[in-house]
Amino acid sequence: MRLPRPTIRALAATAVLGVTLTGCTGHARPAADADNPDAAVRVVTTTEILADLVRQVGGNRVQVDSIVPPGGDPHSYEPTPKDADAVSKADVTFTNHLLLEEHALIKTIDSNAREGTPNVSLAEASETYGANVIPLVENIGLDVIWLGLRVRGEGEDRGATRSSDVLLSATEVRGPGDLVAYLTESLGRPAIYFNSADGFTAHDTTSLPPAAHTHLNWAFTEPGVYKLTLEAKLKNPGGTPQPIGKGTFTFAVGVDPHTVAGPKDTILDDGHTDLTVNIDNGRMSAFTDLRTDGKEQEEIPPGDVVIDVPNRALDKVPSGEQFAFLGRPGAEIYQLPQAVLGKHVHGEIDPHLWQDVQNTKAYVQLIRDTLKKQDAKGAAAYDTNTRKYEGRLDSLDGYVRDRIAEIPADRRQLITTHDAFGYLADAYGMTVAGFVVPNPAQEPSAGDVEKLSRTIKNLGVPAVFMEPNLVQRATVLTQVAKDQHVKVCMLYGDAFDEHTRHYTDMMRHNADELLSCLGGGKQ
Structure with a gap:
């Protein structure tokens, strides 16, 4: 939006x-x-x-x-x-x-x-x-809801600036088991945001800048109905936190959400939703695109939604001490995955x-x-x-446009490690077909690989692209490329490297690489 x-x-x-x-x-x-x-x-x-x-x-x-x-x-x-x-x-x-x-x-x-x-x-x-x-369009095809946290508004009347922090705290949960919200960083390390196993304390708090949102995993140890209360505070530079808002959200975990929802409640079971605080008006909401087919988002009050965590969200706790907070290895948990691997805080504009x-x-x-x-x-x-x-x-603009125009129209598909090329696609007639979305709680599954493989095969793309500074995030991409016998090529997104030190050189490389890898052209 x-x-x-x-x-x-x-x-x-x-x-x-x-x-x-x-x-x-x-x-x-x-x-x-x-x-x-x-x-x-x-x-x-x-x-x-x-x-x-x-x-x-x-x-x-x-x-x-x-x-x-x-x-x-x-x-x-x-x-x-x-x-x-x-x-x-x-x-x-x-x-x-x-x-x-x-x-x-x-x-x-x-x-x-x-x-x-x-x-x-x-x-x-x-x-x-x-x-x-x-806008930054994130269209991740999960078979469960994609749930994150978000801050809306500017908070000018509250003295907020871009250096302010909005503190989101889990203060209470009622349910049959434990609730854990955590982020899996790009190298697989988990960072715990909320964990009810030992009771909520001041440590069960995370912060976001104004107008930002982040992705998270949401894990539940037992089936049943959970009610999570979140409180938000605004901390301006040099000041003390000011209370903003409070809301309680309902989760139906492994049970029919229709038995939990009231006649006027909305069941959130697909698409992209964030548990949100608006720092202009102090309201908490579920900010969701469910009812608009992803075209725009709407705010629904916490008491009017039930978040579905279905039985197909059943997963197993991976091995490794870093995941011990979820339970013993191999134990079943219900989990809504964060979809995009790594810390990925951003706003609504690309x-x-x-x-x-x-x-x-x-x-x-x-x-x-x-x-x-x-x-x-x-x-x-x-x-x-x-x-x-x-x-x-x-x-340079003409050069990039002419080189990409040489790529056959049905091959102008970008599959990358990082969603950083929306402007390139929009300006020069390409399509962002996908980027890496492994299951963050464990090593990429056969299903993850199959999903990316199917995208590559269906589109007939001859190459996928990684960024030089993000090679460590490209395991899934390189494996699928190898299996599908397509090339792995390099595009510069956010950073230079030792080979490219100027913006004009970077964009010429990108245009040449796109043509060479997608269109069979010669550099």
């Missing part, structure tokens, strides 16, 4: 100062630009892609640091004290945001940027420069705007105007550099 345009503009204005640093240590510091005695402006960006764009506009008048290092993933990078120090010395900071970056990284930027210096979220502000903003080259022009124009305000003496240079680079981007 597309966010209203005023909401996107409001998000762009939420850079704040004064948050306590929450980054951890242990990451190597990315290399900065060589000392530039002519630099008039010191710039910090979150990613190398943004740093490259700033260098193209700024030339020798800027010195640029990227916080996320080469090959790093902005979705998961945890900032260090050195990162905070770099931000504190910057004259300008650029983030992508729209929840692309890890929340701790955004908080580090906002809490350490010097007062009065520009702190710009490019994706959120670029719409005013003509960028095309599209943040990967740069995969459409025309959107990158909007980024470049916004960078130009920001640098001109900070360094008026360099205005002419910034204008000249931008005009030259826009010409290169127009040529």
Whole structure:
């Protein structure tokens, strides 16, 4: 569902100062630009892609640091004290945001940027420069409901900013067994959010940024009816948590939900639903697309829904000490899977705007105007550099369009490890046919492999695609590709690597790789 345009503009204005640093240590510091005695402006960006764009506009008048290092993933990078120090010395900071970056990284930027210096979220502000903003469409074909957690609204009347935290706590559960909500990270490590086995305490709390949602597994140890109460609080930078809302949700686990639901209740048994708090009005709800065939979502009060956890959701506790919190290995549990492996907190708008080259022009124009305000003496240079680079981007846009147009229409199907190519597909006439969705609670099952195999076979795709920085997540994809005798190719999504250091090179590679792997063309 597309966010209203005023909401996107409001998000762009939420850079704040004064948050306590929450980054951890242990990451190597990315290399900065060589000392530039002519630099008039010191710039910090979150990613190398943004740093490259700033260098193209700024030339020798800027010195640029990227916080996320080469090959790093902005979705998961945890900032260090050195990162905070770099931000504190910057004259300008650029983030992508729209929840692309890890929340701790955004908080580090906002809490350490010097007062009065520009702190710009490019994706959120670029719409005013003509960028095309599209919803993040997640169409995961599960045979049970896909259930997550969500925060809606901006919370302006409550003083919320993009650095705020919304705390969601499980405070009570009534039912015949234990309830556990947990997230399986990309390498299979579980992170427990709520676990009723030892009673709910303050530890049964998770946090999300405003306007975000996350995927979770929901496990139940016994069949029956469960009633889970969630409470939400808003914690603004430097403040104490403020109560927002409270709601109790009903689950029918291994029993007929119609025997639980009242005559006016909605049974949620398919599609995508999030247990949601709206920080504008304080209401809790089940935010679901069940009754609209995925076309849009609606809020249903907690007391008016029954969430179906059917017998086909029966699973077995996997072996390994890391899953001992679910019970003994091999024991039966009822589980709604999180669908997408790994921590995947995001909003309703796809943040990967740069995969459409025309959107990158909007980024470049916004960078130009920001640098001109900070360094008026360099205005002419910034204008000249931008005009030259826009010409290169127009040529690049034509190149990408022409290369993809050579791919037969029935082969323009993208199957990837990461849902990062919606803008590329939308701008250049492709279709995102699927991305990896293994069962997060255990090693990928035969059913998972069969589902992906069937998609590849039915579409007749000759290749699947992984990103260089996400190779570790591609086990299912590579196995299926091997079994189906299709190629595994590389597309750049969020990050550069040692082979590709510029945005224009990245997009040319992507266009060439798509043609070579899907259309049989020669690079």
